[in-house]
Amino acid sequence: xxxxxxxxxxxxxxxxxxxxxxxxxxxxxxxxxxxxxxxxxxxxxxxxxxxxxxxxxxxxxxxxxxxxxxxxxxxxxxxxxxxxxxxxxxxxxxxxxxxxxxxxxxxxxxxxxxxxxxxxxxxxxxxxxxxxxxxxxxxxxxxxxxxxxxxxxxxxxxxxxxxxxxxxxxxxxxxxxxxxxxxxxxxxxxxxxxxxxxxxxxxxxxxxxxxxxxxxxxxxxxxxxx
Amino acid sequence: xxxxxxxxxxxxxxxxxxxxxxxxxxxxxxxxxxxxxxxxxxxxxxxxxxxxxxxxxxxxxxxxxxxxxxxxxxxxxxxxxxxxxxxxxxxxxxxxxxxxxxxxxxxxxxxxxxxxxxxxxxxxxxxxxxxxxxxxxxxxxxxxxxxxxxxxxxxxxxxxxxxxxxxxxxxxxxxxxxxxxxxxxxxxxxxxxxxxxxxxxxxxxxxxxxxxxxxxxxxxxxxxxxxxxxxxxxxxxxxxxxxxxxxxxxxxxxxxxxxxxxxxxxxxxxxxxxxxxxxxxxxxxxxxxxxxxxxxxxxxxxxxxxxxxxxxxxxxxxxxxxxxxxxxxxxxxxxxxxxxxxxxxxxxxxxxxxxxxxxxxxxxxxxxxxxxxxxxxxxxxxxxxxxxxxxxxxxxxxxxxxxxxxxxxxxxxxxxxxxxxxxxxxxxxx
Numbered sequence: 292x293x294x295x296x297x298x299x300x301x302x303x304x305x306x307x308x309x310x311x312x313x314x315x316x317x318x319x320x321x322x323x324x325x326x327x328x329x330x331x332x333x334x335x336x337x338x339x340x341x342x343x344x345x346x347x348x349x350x351x352x353x354x355x356x357x358x359x360x361x362x363x364x365x366x367x368x369x370x371x372x373x374x375x376x377x378x379x380x381x382x383x384x385x386x387x388x389x390x391x392x393x394x395x396x397x398x399x400x401x402x403x404x405x406x407x408x409x410x411x412x413x414x415x416x417x418x419x420x421x422x423x424x425x426x427x428x429x430x431x432x433x434x435x436x437x438x439x440x441x442x443x444x445x446x447x448x449x450x451x452x453x454x455x456x457x458x459x460x461x462x463x464x465x466x467x468x469x470x471x472x473x474x475x476x477x478x479x480x481x482x483x484x485x486x487x488x489x490x491x492x493x494x495x496x497x498x499x500x501x502x503x504x505x506x507x508x509x510x511x512x513x514x515x516x517x
Numbered sequence: 518x519x520x521x522x523x524x525x526x527x528x529x530x531x532x533x534x535x536x537x538x539x540x541x542x543x544x545x546x547x548x549x550x551x552x553x554x555x556x557x558x559x560x561x562x563x564x565x566x567x568x569x570x571x572x573x574x575x576x577x578x579x580x581x582x583x584x585x586x587x588x589x590x591x592x593x594x595x596x597x598x599x600x601x602x603x604x605x606x607x608x609x610x611x612x613x614x615x616x617x618x619x620x621x622x623x624x625x626x627x628x629x630x631x632x633x634x635x636x637x638x639x640x641x642x643x644x645x646x647x648x649x650x651x652x653x654x655x656x657x658x659x660x661x662x663x664x665x666x667x668x669x670x671x672x673x674x675x676x677x678x679x680x681x682x683x684x685x686x687x688x689x690x691x692x693x694x695x696x697x698x699x700x701x702x703x704x705x706x707x708x709x710x711x712x713x714x715x716x717x718x719x720x721x722x723x724x725x726x727x728x729x730x731x732x733x734x735x736x737x738x739x740x741x742x743x744x745x746x747x748x749x750x751x752x753x754x755x756x757x758x759x760x761x762x763x764x765x766x767x768x769x770x771x772x773x774x775x776x777x778x779x780x781x782x783x784x785x786x787x788x789x790x791x792x793x794x795x796x797x798x799x800x801x802x803x804x805x806x807x808x809x810x811x812x813x814x815x816x817x818x819x820x821x822x823x824x825x826x827x828x829x830x831x832x833x834x835x836x837x838x839x840x841x842x843x844x845x846x847x848x849x850x851x852x853x854x855x856x857x858x859x860x861x862x863x864x865x866x867x868x869x870x871x872x873x874x875x876x877x878x879x880x881x882x883x884x885x886x887x888x889x890x891x892x893x894x895x896x897x898x899x900x901x902x903x904x905x906x907x908x909x910x911x912x913x914x915x916x917x918x919x920x921x922x923x924x925x926x927x928x929x930x931x932x933x934x935x936x937x938x939x940x941x942x943x944x945x946x947x
Contacts, residue, residue, distance in 0.1 A: 293939055295912075297939060298912055299912045299915045299916070300933070300934050300935065301932075301935060301936075302934075302936055302937050302938045302939035302942065303935060303936035303937060305939035305943075306937060306942050306943075321940075321943050323905055323940065325905065326901075326902040326903075326908040327898075327908075329899075329902075331893075331895070331898070332895035332898065332899065333877065334858065334877070334880075335884075335891035335893060336853075336877075336880030336881045336882075336884035336889065336891060337881070337884055337891065337895040339896075340895035340898065341899075343899040343900075343902070344898075344899050344902045344903075347902055371874075416857070416858070416859035416860050416861075444523075446861070447817055447859075447861075448817045448857045448859030450857060451857065452856065452859070453857075453858070454854065454880075454891055455818075455854065455855075455856065455858070457891075457892070457923070457924045457925055458854045458891065458924075459818070459854065460924040460925065460927055460928050462818055462821050462855075463857070463928070464929070465821040466817045466820075466821050466857070469519075495925075495928075495929025495930045495931065496928065498929070499928065499929050
């Protein structure tokens with residue numbers, strides 16, 4: 292599942308995801324009929340629309356093979372949201388990318404970066420809530436030449452929150468700026484995370500404030516070592 | 518304020534980790550006990566009432582805030598002279614029913630004796646946190662308030678300020694003919710009421726005056742005495758990061774003839790005020806809440822806005838569920854949107870209330886009721902999403918749409934389409 296954000300803006304993240312999965316020995320299929328998992332209307336309180344989108348996603352994606360998506364929040368939508376909006380269920384399991392690499396492929400090693408790279412890691416709340424623990428950090432720790440710097444208040448939300456980022460944009464900004472403050476304090480210039488929602492929000496804030504931080508999806512980091 | 522709530526959140530983690538071998542197991546066990554209470558509330562309340570009566574506690578039932586105010590006002594009038602002093606321990610239930618204005622209007626000298634609530638009262642303010650009512654005020658602001666109220670020579674030293682309040686309140690305790698408190702737990706099998714506190718003001722409020730009136734939400738029941746050790750530790754740890762509060766009062770009944778102090782009468786007012794409605798609806802688990810405030814301290818939105826922004830007695834994540842659940846989404850549904858759904862509230866909750874899922878459900882209910890609107894035509898988006906060609910056409914236009922001024926772009930730069938298009942790349946692969 293590409294995710295709607297990667298479909299609209301961040302195609303490279305989708306490309307990196309395919310490369311990473313293929314390196315891990317998987318055969319990747321992509322069904323052109325897929326669109327969006329329905330999380331945005333679910334989060335905004337329009338469950339009727341969310342249900343329609345969920346039904347479409349199930350129709351297109353459900354089958355024999357596991358579904359992998361470069362987003363903790365989309366995976367959470369499939370796994371928990373579908374049940375809430377009206378008892379819908381994907382029979383096949385939907386995994387967040389690193390969760391899949393860790394739990395299913397059981398990746399034990401990863402190539403080394405061409406040159407040393409130092410990044411901070413932002414654990415998205417949905418990544419945390421999926422119960423996948425620190426799988427993203429674990430996968431990153433396999434990459435040679437990559438240093439992951441610990442960030443203060445790492446469990447704190449970035450303030451994105453989907454609909455919240457629009458309905459309460461001022462508070463969303465304040466929360467995001469404290470996160471950016473912690474990122475800057477940790478002395479890094481690049482931030483890695485597993486959800487484009489968080490990254491897009493933080494990147495937008497940093498650009499607006501003129502703070503030179505680079506935001507990269509974890510799939511792109513993994514792919515850059517290949 | 519942000520620093521204060523962060524500190525309490527850190528203390529919580531530290532203390533609970535030391536008190537319990539497995540914090541999550543303790544939380545889920547406590548949740549199951551409170552859920553049992555909710556699922557068996559009617560018989561437990563009957564048992565509790567019978568045992569309270571046997572202990573000499575007079576039980577009153579109030580189905581609304583107004584009824585509760587009337588009962589308490591009547592009790593105050595019957596048991597004191599006009600204009601008498603009433604001392605109050607900290608109680609969110611009395612805040613919920615807006616008790617003080619009623620008593621003040623009736624001519625009583627109502628005095629909040631919890632230090633934080635005392636400051637709230639002299640400032641004509643409202644509490645901004647269910648455990649730490651003046652978390653929004655600085656030491657200097659308190660010093661200025663004390664100077665204005667002529668409580669003693671100006672000082673910014675916390676200990677001095679506390680002593681000034683203590684001296685002022687001591688006289689009030691001696692004068693008071695009635696003491697009013699809340700209740701943390703009511704134990705069904707024994708009919709005892711439990712109050713926890715740190716300052717000793719509740720002890721004075723409930724033992725010095727001749728009459729003690731306690732206001733208790735009907736959901737605050739625990740089935741057994743043996744449930745108490747778990748809940749006392751979970752409450753103290755979650756609320757303030759203490760292993761136990763400084764004082765724990767187990768009130769069995771009025772003063773026995775052989776006892777030297779204690780009230781002659783104890784009146785327990787059982788408050789419904791929308792709780793039965795919540796109990797019978799989809800948000801019933803919120804009634805497991807033991808008012809520890811941990812979800813406020815851990816919430817990024819609460820930390821960055823303060824309790825007053827919620828516009829309700831109960832603020833933070835629990836308030837964002839409780840307020841619309843009790844008063845209806847028509848009036849309070851907007852509150853459900855005041856969350857990033859980061860999940861920290863559920864993770865710290867000592868009774869494991871699934872707050873994020875409830876907020877999502879409330880958003881849907883509020884939208885369906887027409888009391889809130891995300892401003893995005895999701896119906897249209899959903900029709901597009903069912904057809905990938907239409908979807909693709911819309912996606913091409915999306916980056917243009919994001920160029921328009923929006924609440925998003927007011928505080929952030931807009932996302933740009935970067936790099937290759939995934940679909941084209943995938944299709945073009947050998």
